[in-house]
Amino acid sequence: MPIARDDVAHLARLSRMDLAEAELDHLAAQLDVIISAVARVQEVAVEGVPPTSHAVPLVNVFRDDVEWPCLSAEEALDQAPAVEQQRFRVPRILAED
């Protein structure tokens, strides 16, 4: 099933990447080729085969509950793009109306 240009634009939107038109065209052609190639997994008979999400089966791994030094506010904010009142300053998250 070929992937349409609109589908690729939708994927870019879902992935939060504001891609230029030319970039979308280029990626759409490449993604179509890649998806056709990886679709080969559908040839394999897998009825009743459990999926593997992880090669090493580990469940409920916990550390001991001990006190642990953490970053100071200054250290945590040191690489922030913008800081205000000892907090991360971010662009508005709500629409203006």
Next chain:
Amino acid sequence: MAGELTRMTAAELAAAIATGEVSALEVTDAHLARIGEVDDAVHAFLHIAADGARQAARAVDERRAAGEMLGPLAGVPLALKDVFTTIDMPTTCGSAILNGWRPPYDATITRRLRQAGVVILGKTNMDEFAMGSSTENSAFGPSHNPWDLSRVPGGSSGGSAAAVAGFEAPLGIGTDTGGSIRQPAAVCGVVGVKPTYGGPSRYGVVAFASSLDTPGPLARTVLDAALLHETMAGHDPCDSTSVNEPVPPVVAAARQADVSGLTIGVVPELGGEGYQPGVLARFGEAVDLLESLGAKVVEVSCPHFSYALPAYYLIAPSECSSNLARFDAMRYGLRVGDDGTRSADEVMSLTRAQGFGAEVKRRIMLGTYALSSGYYDAYYGKAQQVRTLIIRDFQTAFEQVDVLVSPSTPTTAFPLGERVDDPLAMYVADLCTIPSDLAGNAALSVPCGLAAEDGLPVGLQIMAPVLADDRLYRVGAAVEAALDSRRGHPLLDEAKGLAW
């Protein structure tokens, strides 16, 4: 003297430092000088930490002078892939989105290296977020193969492999998600190991595909790789997927270097059509060599390995699309277009479009597609079932044999630029290495000669069961010793890309 120091192995350097024959500072200075001479041409490093390295070397010399017992790699320099966090150096992952980022903490492996007195020379180039097989996906320009500067050093850990092959460092560290240690090691003519998944800690390793990412050593000899493996591996409570088992005795196995009594399986699915003739010829000779050294060689079919590449290119991008969602322009890294009028959502989208390179964008979108409702079962779900079948292929094979062997890569180092905009051609470079990433078992690449048609290195891949990493070193060291003795010198003496 400086030139001689850079030709020595890590084991030789550590011994010379321990006896006081040479100081750690002299060793570090010799390697910094070599970097100064050749790295403009190789571009193995993104960041050279000359001051920090010399300070770490001096600390080793002081500890020795005070009569302290030093670890087996104390004072030995190392090239660290730029995906490990380092509190005193930038960590970019080869991406513009992290250009100049200074992490607030050291990765567990970084910390263990420092404690062991290993001298970190700097951070090495890589494909962006470890996605690629050539380093051409680095935002900071590609690295070059010391055998032929017009060719790729492999990837994604190509900077570390090139640094080791170019005698800029005796040791390197990489990460292997689909072959990113073994493939560059093979095409640069050095040793590279993907330990059992969960052996070395992922804490402080910027995540690409969390169920696959495995840190591991690169070195010029199997013994050096083993010494580094034992230094970097071991249980870490900070990594919930870290295996709480003793590190396999890899150094003893490398010293044993004996294959007599072992049964070795050749995987027919990893060979044949699509493989370069010179690669197949050297691989065939390596198999004959193993037999002459006393191993029993049999053929073992792993029928689902043919589906490993498509399964991998669904699983890895799916995990990548989720992991890389953290680059949201809010708390660290690049932020673009925050002019007071745009929303957080718009700033995020502009930043990610500008900050990520083409391959990362392809994989994020591919993963987003494979995880989308309506496609999940047909793609990601199916790939996870194929992953189970590949694990079962390994289990069946290891009931019959001690290790499996194959070529490490289908071809030798390809020319820079040849595959950079042809994703499928690039992905095929990891054809032989991907099965062990999906199954989590251990695998190693050791040089086994030069391909006749282009005079470039060929790697022999050895695969062992989960937590039987020591078998890799036993077999790899035996192959290395036999080939070095037959040749009369190490293979890297024949690398012609760099002057001395």
